[in-house]
Structures are given as C-alpha cells and as structure tokens.
Amino acid sequence: MKKALTGTALAIAMAFGAGSAAAEVKVGFMLPYSGTYAQLGEAIENGFKLYVQEQGGKLAGQEVTYFRVDDESNPSKGPDNANRLIKRDQVDILVGTVHSGVAMALAKAATESDTTLIIPNAGAGALTGPLCSKNVFRSSFSNWQPGYAMGVAAAEKGHKNAVTISWNYAAGKESTDGFKEAFEKAGGKVVKHLALPFPQVEFQPLLTEIAALKPDVVYTFFAGGGAVKFTQDYAAAGLNKDIELVGAGFLTDGTLKAQGESAQGLLTALHYADNLNTERDNTFRENYRKNFPKLPPDVYAVQGYDAAQMLDAGLKAVGGDVSKKDAMREAIRNATIDSPRGKFTLSKSGNPVQDMYLRQVKGEDNVLVKIAVPALADPSVGCKIQ
Amino acid sequence: MDPVIFLIQCLNAIQYGLLLFLVASGLTLIFGIMGIINLAHGSFYMIGAYMAFALEPLVSQYLGGGFLATVLACIVLAALLGYFLEWAFYSYLYHREHLQQVLMTYGLILVFEELRSIIIDNDVHGVSAPAWLSGTIPLSDVMTYPTYRLFISAVCIVVAVLMYWLLSRTRLGMMIRAGASNREMINSLGIDINRLFRIVFALGVALAALAGAIAAPVSSVYPGMGNAIIIICFVVVVIGGIGSIKGAFIAAMLIGFVDTFGQVLFPQAAGVLVYVMMAAILLFKPEGLFKQG
Numbered sequence: 001m002k003k004a005l006t007g008t009a010l011a012i013a014m015a016f017g018a019g020s021a022a023a024e025v026k027v028g029f030m031l032p033y034s035g036t037y038a039q040l041g042e043a044i045e046n047g048f049k050l051y052v053q054e055q056g057g058k059l060a061g062q063e064v065t066y067f068r069v070d071d072e073s074n075p076s077k078g079p080d081n082a083n084r085l086i087k088r089d090q091v092d093i094l095v096g097t098v099h100s101g102v103a104m105a106l107a108k109a110a111t112e113s114d115t116t117l118i119i120p121n122a123g124a125g126a127l128t129g130p131l132c133s134k135n136v137f138r139s140s141f142s143n144w145q146p147g148y149a150m151g152v153a154a155a156e157k158g159h160k161n162a163v164t165i166s167w168n169y170a171a172g173k174e175s176t177d178g179f180k181e182a183f184e185k186a187g188g189k190v191v192k193h194l195a196l197p198f199p200q201v202e203f204q205p206l207l208t209e210i211a212a213l214k215p216d217v218v219y220t221f222f223a224g225g226g227a228v229k230f231t232q233d234y235a236a237a238g239l240n241k242d243i244e245l246v247g248a249g250f251l252t253d254g255t256l257k258a259q260g261e262s263a264q265g266l267l268t269a270l271h272y273a274d275n276l277n278t279e280r281d282n283t284f285r286e287n288y289r290k291n292f293p294k295l296p297p298d299v300y301a302v303q304g305y306d307a308a309q310m311l312d313a314g315l316k317a318v319g320g321d322v323s324k325k326d327a328m329r330e331a332i333r334n335a336t337i338d339s340p341r342g343k344f345t346l347s348k349s350g351n352p353v354q355d356m357y358l359r360q361v362k363g364e365d366n367v368l369v370k371i372a373v374p375a376l377a378d379p380s381v382g383c384k385i386q
Numbered sequence: 387m388d389p390v391i392f393l394i395q396c397l398n399a400i401q402y403g404l405l406l407f408l409v410a411s412g413l414t415l416i417f418g419i420m421g422i423i424n425l426a427h428g429s430f431y432m433i434g435a436y437m438a439f440a441l442e443p444l445v446s447q448y449l450g451g452g453f454l455a456t457v458l459a460c461i462v463l464a465a466l467l468g469y470f471l472e473w474a475f476y477s478y479l480y481h482r483e484h485l486q487q488v489l490m491t492y493g494l495i496l497v498f499e500e501l502r503s504i505i506i507d508n509d510v511h512g513v514s515a516p517a518w519l520s521g522t523i524p525l526s527d528v529m530t531y532p533t534y535r536l537f538i539s540a541v542c543i544v545v546a547v548l549m550y551w552l553l554s555r556t557r558l559g560m561m562i563r564a565g566a567s568n569r570e571m572i573n574s575l576g577i578d579i580n581r582l583f584r585i586v587f588a589l590g591v592a593l594a595a596l597a598g599a600i601a602a603p604v605s606s607v608y609p610g611m612g613n614a615i616i617i618i619c620f621v622v623v624v625i626g627g628i629g630s631i632k633g634a635f636i637a638a639m640l641i642g643f644v645d646t647f648g649q650v651l652f653p654q655a656a657g658v659l660v661y662v663m664m665a666a667i668l669l670f671k672p673e674g675l676f677k678q679g
Contacts, residue, residue, distance in 0.1 A: 036609055038508055168657065196649055197657035199614060201605065204398040204535075205646040211529035212391040225510045225608030232512065232606065238522055238530030258512040258606055 025062045025315065025322055028085035030096030030106060031120075033070040036224060037098045039254075040300045041070075044120045046292045047304025048095060051312070054287065059308070060315035062322075067091055071102050078105025086113045092322040093118065095307050098300075100124035100171055107131050116314075116329060118307040121300060125174045128351035130382035134329055137350040139306040139337075141271050142378040143171050143221075146248035147178025149356030149372040150219060150269035154179075154246055155186030159216040162188060165206060165230075166221040168195035175221035175248050183219075191215055201229045207237045218243055223250035228258045235262035249359065249366065253299060256364045266361045269372050272299040272341045273357045274365040284340035299341075306339045310346075313337065349380035390526050395646055401535055403642025404542035408597040409615055410622035410634045411549060412590030418629015419566045420583050422479055423487045426494040428616030430591045433467070433498065434460050434598025435607045436506055439513045453516035460599040461592050468591025472584045480583075499609065508609050515603040538600055545593070549631055562586060566629045621664050627674030636675060 029048075031041035045068075052064050067089040069081045078101070085091045086109060094110050094117040097103050103122030110117035111133045119127060119136070123143040127136065154162065162183055166172025172195065180190045192213055194206045210218060218239075222230045227250060234245055240262075249270025252263050284305065288297040295301070310332050317331030318324040336345050337352075344354035356373045359366040387395075413427045437460040445456045475494070479487050514520075515534040522530035553559035561582055564572045573579045598611075605611065622641060626633025641660050648659035655662075667675065 036508065168653075194649075195653055195656075199610075201614070202402055202645070204402065205395060205649045208391060208394045208398060208529065209650050211394070211526055212388055214528060225606060225611070228510045228512060228606045228608070229604075233604070236522065236530075236532040236534075236604070238524070239528065242528045255510055258510045260512055260514075 023062050023320070025059060025064050025093065025311075025320070026067065026089065026091040027064055027093045027095060027311070028067045028069070028089055028091030030069045030071050030081055030085055030094060030102075032073045032098050033068070035073050037073050039295065040098045040121065043295055043298060043300035044095075044098070044304035044307070046288070046295065047301035047306075048120070048308040050284075050288055050291055050301075051305045051308035053291070055312065059312045060318075060320035062315065062320040071097050071099070071106075073097075073099040073102060075099065075101035075105055078102045079109055082106045082109035086110070086115055091115070093311055095120055095304075097122055100127070103127055104131065107133070107136050110135060114325065116325065116332075118310055120303045120307045123174075124170060125378070125381070126170075128347070128349040128378060128380050128383060132349040132380060132383035132385055134385060135325070137310060137332055137346065138352065139310055140303045140352070141354075142351050142380075143174035143248075144178035144181075144378055145271065145354075145356060145376055146250075146269045147175040147180075147219070147221065148182045149358070149376060150246055150248065150267075151179040151182025151184075151188075152186065153267065153269060153358045153372040154217050154219065155183050155188045157217075157244075159183075159244070160188055161215040162190045162217045162219055163192050163194060163210055163213055163215040164190055164219045165194040165196075165210070167198035167200075167226065169198045172198075172221045176219065179219045199226060201226055203230055203233045204237075207233060207239060210239060210243065211237070215243060218245050220245065220247045220251060222247070223253075224255065227251045228255050231259050231262045231266065249299070252359075252361050252366055256361060256366075263361045264363075267369070268359055268361075268366065269356050270299060270359060270366070271352070271354050271356055272302055273359045273368040275367050276341070276357075277368075278340075278342070280338060280342075281340040297340075302340050306337055306341075309337050309339065310335060344375075347377045347380060348385050349378065349383040350385075351378045351380060353377040394525055394529065394531070395650065396643075397531070399642040399646035400639070401539045401642075402646060403639040404539050404546075405597060405601060406615075406618065406622055406641060407635050407638035408542045408545060409594050410619040410626075410638055411546075411631055412593035413619050414623045414626060414629055414631065414634045415562075415586055415593075416590040417623055419562055419586050420476070420480065421569075422476060423484055423491065424476075424590075425488060425491040425616060426498065427590070427594055427619065428612030428614070429495050429498040430464065430468070430594035430612070431598040431601075431615055432502065432607075432612030434464055434595030435513075435602040435605065435611060436502060436598075437463060437595065438599035438602040439511050439607045440506060442513070453519075457596065457599045460595050464595030465588040465592040467595075468588035469584055471591070472587040476587060477580065477583070495613070498612075502609065510606055510608040512606045513602040532604070534603055538604070541596075541600055545596070546631075546635060553631060558585070618660070621660060623674075625664050625667050625674055627671075627676040630674070630676035633674055633676030 033041050069084050071081050098121045100122040117136045119138040121140045125142050164176035246267045249268045252268050285297040313335035314328040314332040318328045342355050344352045347353050353375050355371045356376045358369040358372040360369050416424050441459050442456050449455050519534045519537050521533045525531045622637045626637035649656040
C-alpha cells in the first residue's frame, strides 16, 4: 500500500517536474586530471558516466550535463576550484575528489553553499566525522575501515604481536589506528607504530627495526610508488619469510605489475576485489571494459559508478527536481546501493556501511578470500548528525 | 640496541649516504663551479632511472643485453643531454640573478615531468636487478641484506674515488678547481671557460643519471621521484660547502646517519632532524663545512 502511494506521488511529481523545472541536472566533477592521481580521476569519471549511460543518458528523467575542474590534488587551490563549480557553473551536484586534503576544502565549500557533495574516493575520517554534514556523502570508504577489517582478519589468523608502519600523515594514522583497534580488541598487541615522513621511501632503517622487534605480522598503509617500493624492500630484506606482511588494499591496487614477485600472496583488506564473480560485478566489468578499453575496471571506477547510483537514488525520490534538496538527501541517506562491490547502505554520517573483503594477491589480481567483516560501519567519531 | 641490529643500521646509513653523495656531487659541481642553482638536477636523477627502465629492452635487443651495458648507455646519453642543455639553456644563465635561474630550472622540471608522462606514462614501474646481483646475504636470524644494495655502495665508492682522482690529479680537475675559485682569472689564462663549463655540466648530469639508473632496481621508477631527492641534495650541498666534493661526501654521510638513526630512535622528529642539523652547522659554519675558494 505504502509503496503504491509513493509510486503515485512519484508519478505526479514527475509529471509536474517535466512541465516546470528545466529537465537538466548539472554535475560538477572536481577530480585530479593531472599529476600522480590523474588515472584515478579518469577512472572515477568513467565509472560515473557509465552508470548514467546505462540509464539511457538520463537520471530520473533529467538530462545530465557535466562540468570538469582539474583539482591538481592541490589543497591550497581547493576552495577556488570548488567555487568555480559552485558559483561560476552553478552545479547542482559536486563529485570529488581523490586527495583527502582537497576533499576537506571541497566539503567546507559545499556545506557553506548548501550544495550536495558525493566524495568518490578521499578516505579522511573527518569528512564523515567532525566535518560531516547533511549535504556530504561518500561512495568509497573511510581510512579506518580497511584498517579495522585487516585487524580482525590478522587476529583470526592467530597473530599476537603486530607492528604498524605508514607515512606520518593523517591517512596513515587513521588506517593504522583502525588496525590497532580491531587487533587489540581481539586480544593481540601492536608493539610499535613506525612512521616516516611523507613521501620518503628509504625504508631500510625501519625494516631493520622490524627485524629487531620480530612481530608476527606487519600492517602497512602505503599506496602508489611507496607501496611498490615497500613490498619490494620488504621481500629483499627477507622479512617476508618469517613475518607476514598485510595491508590496506591500496598496497596492492594498480601496482601489482610493478611489484612483481614481491607482492605474491600478500593479504589485504578493501571494499572491492578482482573476482567477486557476482552477476552484478561481472556485468559492470564487461560494460566498463567495452566503453573504456584503456583502463581496467578497478575500485576507483566502482566508486565513481556508485556515486552516480547514489545521485540517481536521490533524484528518483524527488522526481528529478534537484531544488528539493532535503528530500533528495534524505533519500540518498536511506538508499540501498546495488554496487558492483555488493549492496551497501549509508550510515547517518553519509559513509558506506559495507562488506570489507580479505583479498590475496595472485598474479596480477587481488583475489577474494572471504568477507573479513560484513557490513562494517565507520564509527564517525565527532559527527553530530544523529 | 642489539649490536647486530646496530651494525645493520650503520650499513643502512652508509648505503643511503653514499647514494645521496652520488646525486649531490653533480649538483655541488654545477652549483659551485658554474654558480647555477639547478633545481632540475632531480629531474636528471629521474631521467636516469627512467632510462634504465626504458632502455633495458632496447639494449638487450641490439647490444645483447646486460645491466652494465644499460647503465653505460644511460651515462652516455645523459652526458650528451647535459652537453646539449648547457648549450641550449644553461649557458644563458651565468650572468643572471639566482631568481631567474630558479625560474628557468623549475620550468625545466615541469617540462621533463610532462615529457616523462608523454613518452613513458604515469605508472609506477619496477626495474629488475641483474641476476648475478639478485642474491641476498643473511645478516641476522630474520633479516637478509640484498647483494644489490652492496653493489650500489661499491659503485658509489668507486665513483667517489674516481672523482677525487679527477679533481686533484688531472689537468681537467685543476682547471675545474681553478674555475671554482676564480672564474675571470682562469679565463684570462687562456682556458676556454665555456667548454669547461659544458664538460662540467655534462659530468654533473651523467652523475645524477648514473645514480638514478643504479638506484632504479631498489627504488622503482615513479612520477615525481626527482623532486623527492632534490631537496635533500641541496641540504647535502649546503652543509658540505658549495662546490666541495669532499664536503658533499661528508655531509651525505652525516645525513645518512642522522636520518637512519633518527627514524629509529626519534620517530616523531625524523622529518626535521636533518634540517635541525643543517641549521646547527650553518650557525657555526655559515658557508658549510668545506667552502671552496
């Protein structure tokens, strides 16, 4: 009965919407199109556009027009770049970005101007913590989530003593804290946290320190070039024979070709894996490969794809009328997203409540081992939305 | 600290210091002798590393392969590049202010990064160490030391000795030292200072590229790798005294030890320790440890 009513309401709203409001939704991508993260920005945009294309180029009956700004992963340019989309292009929806520092600036600008923001990657805890706001959503993860999941999985493997290592910056701290929380809750002990200045990659002294401490397991948060170098140095130092190396999924995502032999067998935790082998994921991968043959369907593409799904869920609830901001946001917050990664919902703070997968490196794939933690929600410490 | 672990850390420090020296020695030569602040020096390191990555298949196809042949090809090409760059760009900078030098060399960084992106790509790539150096040496019960890292150190030591010999025992070295202390005088003595500068610059670029090429198997090649090393190299040059090879060597070693043990003993302050040391040294020796001229 209730369903029928909403259905009718929807139909009426759509009928009105089509008559009055301009049938268009303006989406502003603020993503890195240059620099180290350029490929990630491209993957996110591809994913987003793929979903819109699958819906026949329209979301809730509205044409979608795109605006792009290259954020250069430069936090100091964040506010200006955000305002270019908000004030100049007058976008209805912001989608961005990869770099956490830039995402903070973007979230502030979005909240000040009451623009809806969907963050397709940046994992900073603050975005769905102290900075959380009714207009801010995330389609990716919080740094804490993969760390916590890996902590659970490491303790389940019977490890007792752990060392954590990362760059000395917020993401690394949040990730290793997540690991520590889960690992110590399960009775393990993190004996030492090692950190080195970002983006230094001379790991040898800290590897020697690990050899001196002799823990059962080492948890690490590195990405990109740092991840490649760390796994190679770890293997070259012979530590991989006696001390298991595990990490947040970024340790082995998009880097496996460069890591070669040194990454084989590594366990990592993330909200996506390479052979989920569900119908949903297989279809997504096939379509993505068809449309964007140059880039592999990866976690970033999924995050972009799901950002579009979240927007779609919100727009459908208001019949495509983006001026009904509150109702649209309420709908996004209550949506269940049928993601290629598996279905997920959103927490009050706007962060995905999602299954975290334990994956193992085999060849050039991160192969699913099992679900490390089902429906894991970020604690969203400091968020006032209840 | 366990004595075995302590010794391994010393080895780490020496190895890091030696590699820093190899990159910084070229920088201090160019800075000290030509008076040019060359921000693009890190790019030459990056170019060396990417050449090691990109030339390997070519070398094995046309020259029958071999890691040493690849490195040699990198050095030769880098020297030619340096010779060309000096002629095309740097030779116009000698009488300009430092600000203009910084602007132009910074511009070169952007150009090199963009070229790297166009010619190769933006991915991280691994470079494999040659088979005859890929073994490891057991050091403690759980740790081994890669033979290749020892090889890097050996190469650095050989280069250091060669440079010492070149600068103090050969005619070219004499001219370079004279050029560093008094440019006008050496010119009026009938030595072609332009040619000398061109050679010094090519040498500096070749040294940086050599460092990049032999570091590639342990560091992998990735965008922005040159920018990561250039700052610490300037620290080496400033602590050692501009233009002094001996100073650069000692400064690089100092930084190697401070950085290595700082990371282990004072992890919270590891990022600043080297700079604190630099400030302390400059307080007492404003021109660095071994100022030339």
